[in-house]
Amino acid sequence: MKRTYIANLTEGECLIKGYVEAIRDKKIMFLVIRDVTGSVQVTIEKSVCPDVYEKAKALTLHSFVAVTGKCVYSEYVRNGGKEIYPTDVDIMSIAEVLPLNAESGQDLRMDYRWIDLRDEKKVFLFKIQTAFEKYAVEFFNKNGFIEIHTPKITALSSEGGSEVFELKNYFGQPAYLTQSPQLYKQMSMMAGFDKTFEIGEYFRANPSFTSRHDTEFTGIDVEISFIESHHEVMDVEEALLKYVIAGVKNDYNEEYKKYFGNDIITMDYDIPRISLTEAYDILKREKNYEVPRALKGDLDPEGERLICEYVKEKFNSDFVFIIDFPAKARAFYSMKQEENPELTKTYDLLFRGIEITSGAQREHRYENLRQNIIENGINPDNMSEYLDFFRYGAPTHGGFGLGITRTLVKLFDLPSVKDVTFLFRGPARLKP
Numbered sequence: 001m002k003r004t005y006i007a008n009l010t011e012g013e014c015l016i017k018g019y020v021e022a023i024r025d026k027k028i029m030f031l032v033i034r035d036v037t038g039s040v041q042v043t044i045e046k047s048v049c050p051d052v053y054e055k056a057k058a059l060t061l062h063s064f065v066a067v068t069g070k071c072v073y074s075e076y077v078r079n080g081g082k083e084i085y086p087t088d089v090d091i092m093s094i095a096e097v098l099p100l101n102a103e104s105g106q107d108l109r110m111d112y113r114w115i116d117l118r119d120e121k122k123v124f125l126f127k128i129q130t131a132f133e134k135y136a137v138e139f140f141n142k143n144g145f146i147e148i149h150t151p152k153i154t155a156l157s158s159e160g161g162s163e164v165f166e167l168k169n170y171f172g173q174p175a176y177l178t179q180s181p182q183l184y185k186q187m188s189m190m191a192g193f194d195k196t197f198e199i200g201e202y203f204r205a206n207p208s209f210t211s212r213h214d215t216e217f218t219g220i221d222v223e224i225s226f227i228e229s230h231h232e233v234m235d236v237e238e239a240l241l242k243y244v245i246a247g248v249k250n251d252y253n254e255e256y257k258k259y260f261g262n263d264i265i266t267m268d269y270d271i272p273r274i275s276l277t278e279a280y281d282i283l284k285r286e287k288n289y290e291v292p293r294a295l296k297g298d299l300d301p302e303g304e305r306l307i308c309e310y311v312k313e314k315f316n317s318d319f320v321f322i323i324d325f326p327a328k329a330r331a332f333y334s335m336k337q338e339e340n341p342e343l344t345k346t347y348d349l350l351f352r353g354i355e356i357t358s359g360a361q362r363e364h365r366y367e368n369l370r371q372n373i374i375e376n377g378i379n380p381d382n383m384s385e386y387l388d389f390f391r392y393g394a395p396t397h398g399g400f401g402l403g404i405t406r407t408l409v410k411l412f413d414l415p416s417v418k419d420v421t422f423l424f425r426g427p428a429r430l431k432p
Contacts, residue, residue: 001068007037009071009082016040016084017066019095019118020059029056032079033067036123041083042067048085055089062095062118106418113423113432121259125420128252129408133199135247136220139240145195145222148188150181152201156386163205165215177203180401182333183386185223186362189397190389195224199404207427210301211416212354212406216425223399230335230345230361233398234273234321237349237359240402241319242267260412265318271349272311273321279307286310297329305353323347332376333369335361335398345398352410359400366390 001015009016018035029044046053059065069086077083100112109116117123140147153167153175165177180202188196198221206213224236249256249264256264274282279299283289287306291299299307299322311320325346327336334344349357363369369390373380380387408420418424423432 003066005037006033006035006040009040009080009084011071011073013069014071014084015066015068017064019062019064021061023059023061025057029053031056031059031067033065033084034118034120038120039079040071041077041079042069042086042089043083044086044089049087052086052089055091058091058094059089060095060097062098062115064092064095066090066092106416110418110424110429111432117422122419124252124255124259125408125412126422128248128256128411129404129420131248131251132244132404132408133220135244136197136199136240138247139243140195140197140222143195145197146188146193148181148185148193148196148198149200150178150184150198152178152203154178154184156183156383165203165205179204180219181221182331182401183389185221185399186333186397187389189223189225189364190392190394194226195222197222209427211418212301212409214405214417214421214424214426217417217421218404220402220404221399222402223397225395225397227361227396227398230323230347230359230398231273233359233361233400234271234323234347234349237357237400237402238271264411267319269315269317271319271321272315272317273323273347274307274311275324276322276326277324279303279322282310283307297326299348299350299355301354304350304355308350308353318352320350321347322350327372327375330360332372332378333360333362334372335363336368336372349400349402351407352413354406354410356406356410357400357402359398361396361398364390364394364396366394 003017004014006016016033016035018033020031021034021039022032024030031042032039033042044053044056067084067086068088069084071082071084073081074083075081098115100109100115155175164179167175181198181200185196185198200219201216202219203216206215222236224233227233245265245267253264280291283291283303283306287310289303289306291303308320311317324343326342327344330344330346334346337343337345344360346360348355363372366387370380370387373383405417405420409417412420414420
């Protein structure tokens, strides 16, 4: 008999497969079996099917089983008003006593993440992530983007050597895990691809222990050619987010309400764009907050939280673009503004209090780029391979990188990126 997923059960003969979520054994044994789509009650009457009852007595919580039987509707049964009267229970495995319970701390839950994820709400988080990426790819396909897969082992460092994991001996030479596909997606512009995207894993040797940082994460990276400013890059990202969130909301809003008690956000507005200098003024004037001098040239976490709070109050927007960062605070590949070379054509996108994106128009002119590298204290000879990309013709171009886990953790309003990461990696987390 072919397996039926629990959500698709109808009256009649059936075969379901899943794990035992609950056991109640008195005169009649009741099992709750869960699969990835939902749960159903299995009712075993000892007097009717003693062999099945004796076999089921060996079951423990979280044992995996296949149940063959007859599904019937009953107004007295929860879990959708369905229950199964089994003719056979095939035990795939018997689970030992679980090392977790409802009171377990996050570190222990991370140690046994595969058990921690046996929870319908947590499974739902990954359904949303799947839909998020599906609609992103759909957007790119509809708008003429080409998908690329850049190497994750490289001799180049996209940020000039900071926060990279070094492979000590890559067949006799040094190599690094990529922080982002930044340099290679720029290469795709020189190849004439015009518009490219990638969804992939990236690595940051960042010793931070905050709720927003991880050392391995999934990102959506985008690059487009023939632009005139970073505003065109922002236009693309805004259109992408509107498309993705609308698609996710259409598919999952009712289930989201079940778990989180409210609706998925609606992006029926244009995202405000505020210069960094203006943001400093707003924070001081409206929130009585001044970014520490050491962090001038950027926003600190409290500044990000407060400017998002202001934008929500003023514009009813969950997002805000912070634009026009100083050159000293941005990467060497950022294009400087013609009218004020101390500023760059760059931006960050903040969502509900944290940065989820950095974007920019890139410097495409060889000599200007080489000078930027020198001004950033990097030996241009160490970047010669990257500089070669620009020696044989380069279009104006720009792009952005969007952190999926940071976006999702704020979409769900959860405490940490650990909650939306299948297996989290941080300075103190390398297992399982």
